[in-house]
Amino acid sequence: MPVARPETSDSRIIAHVDMDCFYVQVEQRKQPQLRGQPTAVVQYNSWKGGGLIAVGYEARKDGVKRSMRGDEAKKVCPQIQLVQVPVARGKADLSIYRNAGSEVVSILARKGRCERASIDEVYLDLTDAAEAMLKETPLESLESIDEEVLKSHVLGLSLNGNDDDKEIVREWLTRRDADHRDKLLACGAIIVAELRLQVLRETEFTCSAGVAHNKMLAKLATGMNKPAQQTIVTLASVKGLLEPLPIKKMKQLGGKLGSSLQTDLGVNTVGDLLQFSEEKLQHLYGANTGTWLWNIARGISGDEVEGRLLSKSHGSGKTFPGMQALKTLAAVEKWLKELCEELSERLQFDLETNKRVAHTLTLHANAYKSTDTDSHKKFPSKSCPLRYGAGKILEDSVNLFQAGLREFLGSYTNPADGGWGITGLSVSASKIVAIPSGTSSITRYFHGRDRFSASSEPSDEKLAPEVDNLSPSSWTEGHSASHQIECGGEQTQITHDTSSFDKYETACKDEAAEICLTSKHHEPQPRLSEKERNFNDGKRSYEQKRKATKEKGTSSILRFLQTNSCSSSGVQEALDMERESLTKSQNKRRANTWRYNVDEIDQSVVEELPPEIQAEVRTWLRPQKQANTVKRGSSIAHYFSLNRIEQTNLKKS
DNA sequence: ACGGTTTCCACT
DNA sequence: TAGTGGAAA
Numbered sequence: 001m002p003v004a005r006p007e008t009s010d011s012r013i014i015a016h017v018d019m020d021c022f023y024v025q026v027e028q029r030k031q032p033q034l035r036g037q038p039t040a041v042v043q044y045n046s047w048k049g050g051g052l053i054a055v056g057y058e059a060r061k062d063g064v065k066r067s068m069r070g071d072e073a074k075k076v077c078p079q080i081q082l083v084q085v086p087v088a089r090g091k092a093d094l095s096i097y098r099n100a101g102s103e104v105v106s107i108l109a110r111k112g113r114c115e116r117a118s119i120d121e122v123y124l125d126l127t128d129a130a131e132a133m134l135k136e137t138p139l140e141s142l143e144s145i146d147e148e149v150l151k152s153h154v155l156g157l158s159l160n161g162n163d164d165d166k167e168i169v170r171e172w173l174t175r176r177d178a179d180h181r182d183k184l185l186a187c188g189a190i191i192v193a194e195l196r197l198q199v200l201r202e203t204e205f206t207c208s209a210g211v212a213h214n215k216m217l218a219k220l221a222t223g224m225n226k227p228a229q230q231t232i233v234t235l236a237s238v239k240g241l242l243e244p245l246p247i248k249k250m251k252q253l254g255g256k257l258g259s260s261l262q263t264d265l266g267v268n269t270v271g272d273l274l275q276f277s278e279e280k281l282q283h284l285y286g287a288n289t290g291t292w293l294w295n296i297a298r299g300i301s302g303d304e305v306e307g308r309l310l311s312k313s314h315g316s317g318k319t320f321p322g323m324q325a326l327k328t329l330a331a332v333e334k335w336l337k338e339l340c341e342e343l344s345e346r347l348q349f350d351l352e353t354n355k356r357v358a359h360t361l362t363l364h365a366n367a368y369k370s371t372d373t374d375s376h377k378k379f380p381s382k383s384c385p386l387r388y389g390a391g392k393i394l395e396d397s398v399n400l401f402q403a404g405l406r407e408f409l410g411s412y413t414n415p416a417d418g419g420w421g422i423t424g425l426s427v428s429a430s431k432i433v434a435i436p437s438g439t440s441s442i443t444r445y446f447h448g449r450d451r452f453s454a455s456s457e458p459s460d461e462k463l464a465p466e467v468d469n470l471s472p473s474s475w476t477e478g479h480s481a482s483h484q485i486e487c488g489g490e491q492t493q494i495t496h497d498t499s500s501f502d503k504y505e506t507a508c509k510d511e512a513a514e515i516c517l518t519s520k521h522h523e524p525q526p527r528l529s530e531k532e533r534n535f536n537d538g539k540r541s542y543e544q545k546r547k548a549t550k551e552k553g554t555s556s557i558l559r560f561l562q563t564n565s566c567s568s569s570g571v572q573e574a575l576d577m578e579r580e581s582l583t584k585s586q587n588k589r590r591a592n593t594w595r596y597n598v599d600e601i602d603q604s605v606v607e608e609l610p611p612e613i614q615a616e617v618r619t620w621l622r623p624q625k626q627a628n629t630v631k632r633g634s635s636i637a638h639y640f641s642l643n644r645i646e647q648t649n650l651k652k653s
Numbered sequence: 654a655c656g657g658t659t660t661c662c663a664c665t
Numbered sequence: 666t667a668g669t670g671g672a673a674a
Contacts, residue, residue, distance in 0.1 A: 043656065051656055067655050085657095092657065118659070118674070255672055288662090313659065321654045360667090381669060426657085 011181060013130040013188035014305060016218035017108055017196070017209045019101075019120035020227030023054035026100045027083040029204045038062055038077050042070045043085040043092040049074060050084065057227055089338035091318045094119070095346075100203070105309050107199050111191055113307045123215055124195075125305035130187035139186055140176045148193040149173070153225045156237035182234055185211055189232050196230065216301040217241075219251055238299040243271035250296060257289070273297035310354055310432075316342040317364070317426025325368070325421030329402075332422055336397045339427045344390035347429055351388070358429035361386040361393060363400040366424035367408055379408045379422075386429055397427050 019025065023041040028034045038059035042050030049070020062077035070082050086093045101119045108114055113125040150166040150173075157172055159165040172178075173186045188211040196207055210221025212233035220241070221231040233241065247267055248258045261267040265276070265284075273281075274297050282290030295301060316339040326332050350356050362383035369377070382400035387393065405415050413419065 047654070051654085053656065069654090094657070098658095121674090252673075254674075257672085286663090311659065312661095315658060317657060319654085319656065321656095324654095362668090378670075383668065423654095424656095428659085 013126040014218045015124040015192045015211045016222045018222045019207045022120035024056040025205050039081045042082050115306045123305045126188045130184045133187040140174045153231040156234045214301040215303045245270045313430035314346045315428030319424045340394040341390045355435045359431035362428050364426045371419045380404050
């Protein structure tokens with residue numbers, strides 16, 4: 001649950017951008033004759049015409065809904081154009097949409113901090129850009145305002161839905177006596193309109209956007225006027241917007257928590273939440289969730305936009321519904337092979353283009369037991385250290401599967417006896433960290449160039465032999481840096497040619513070594529504890545920490561800089577050393593490797609760095625969420641499963 | 654048989 | 666803590 005932090009939530013300018021029926025747009029760009037026609041994207045069409053995963057707006061007018069079947073859609077809209085998702089390795093292949101999403105992100109990330117929230121959504125923190133704009137251009141002196149900006153929906157303004165709306169909006173935008181924060185919002189709206197036009201020009205995709213003072217309100221606004229429109233949440237509109245809003249419309253409240261609010265507390269609208277004290281909500285739902293609820297009811301959300309353009313994990317999965325359920329180990333292995341090959345390809349791509357390695361492999365499955373009626377037992381998910389190479393990944397996945405299956409069946413049944421069926425399989429890679437060399441701007445600074453060059457090495461098993469020796473043993477310390485080096489150094493990759501992965505295939509030997517940022521005080525997650533204190537005390541703890549580190553004199557990043565600026569290959573040597581020690585004894589703890597302590601990096605040191613590196617380092621320093629200190633068990637242990645009596649008692653108290 | 658992903662939270 | 670389950674979009 002994102003933590004709300006009132007003290008930062010009111011003056012930022014946040015935009016949320018959402019691509020309109022994205023998959024449909026991608027297909028329409030590929031086949032322009034589909035433009036203007038009712039269109040939907042389906043995956044697999046043999047069973048009832050396939051399942052719809054995106055519906056164009058023309059088709060929506062005819063009543064076509066997402067997650068209708070293709071046949072159903074044909075019924076309500078006979079002229080509908082159904083485009084199939086590409087199939088690769090016998091499964092749906094979403095890579096063209098992922099790549100199209102990257103195109104968009106690379107444009108939207110041009111202004112302000114950008115967070116890729118999903119395949120087709122981003123958040124932008126435009127605070128700085130908006131402030132800069134307002135400083136140099138007083139809005140009231142603005143003579144030409146782009147059409148796209150004038151088409152904005154400004155909540156709270158009474159619009160007629162006609163052309164003189166634009167004049168009303170123009171007036172609002174240029175009002176001399178407007179609240180400063182509304183002026184900033186106006187700047188945000190101008191910037192977002194510009195970005196949206198740029199996206200359209202460069203990608204042919206339309207998108208919708210919301211501009212507000214925090215992520216929650218921006219996201220809410222985006223959905224209010226689609227497609228290809230933008231909505232601004234003015235200060236004055238917040239109360240009226242939230243009060244009548246059904247609780248389930250809020251992000252995070254669409255599921256069980258929202259249901260609990262409704263059935264246990266009788267809260268049906270966001271306004272209904274206002275009557276509950278923060279303490280009460282905390283008591284009911286825990287410290288974090290309680291505070292979060294209390295805040296969002298008031299339009300407050302301190303949830304920050306993370307500078308992250310790349311995803312945190314990769315997964316490949318497929319379901320095998322009904323008849324298709326897999327009933328033999330051979331069948332499972334066959335499909336695991338397909339899934340692992342896709343995953344491996346994507347990992348390889350990530351390694352080569354973004355210089356990132358994943359550290360954990362996880363297998364998920366869904367299964368039933370035909371013997372038991374107690375078939376709703378869950379197949380356990382299993383994970384292990386990730387070794388690179390499709391063959392290794394497959395081998396490990398099969399092992400994880402077998403471990404899961406044994407557990408699923410219990411020690412009595414022999415897996416070979418059958419009686420089981422697998423209805424879903426997926427493999428995923430997570431704990432992805434940047435290799436702080438190569439792409440990272442901090443090392444580029446020392447080397448003056450990218451050391452990495454792609455050499456062709458097609459054999460999959462040899463692709464990244466040394467990567468195998470990475471990590472797992474170093475997790476205990478290494479993982480705390482999983483957030484490192486992203487914002488400043490990273491770029492979104494754009495691949496129009498997805499069939500040419502092999503040209504990226506390269507033996508990534510040297511790249512495999514890692515430098516870990518660790519927290520020396522054995523704080524496993526420095527960011528967590530940082531935010532925890534921030535939450536209560538504002539910036540105090542951060543300042544204290546700064547002071548404390550200053551006194552130590554040599555911050556470790558300074559040491560790093562001094563040590564390595566001597567020789568141009570200092571970093572590389574360090575990496576080589578590290579790698580060697582790893583190869584020798586990968587299970588042994590590494591004592592003298594390159595680690596710097598996030599906590600020790602001093603602000604004044606950061607300011608001395610070149611701007612691109614500052615940006616990078618700041619992402620390491622950004623404070624994080626607090627841990628939930630209240631045990632769930634001490635409040636409502638499982639608020640999702642209260643019985644009737646408990647519920648009524650709750651309501652009374 | 655609401656699919657394929659991806660992210661985040663919390664318990665243990 | 667890593668592993669695991671689960672919710673949500």
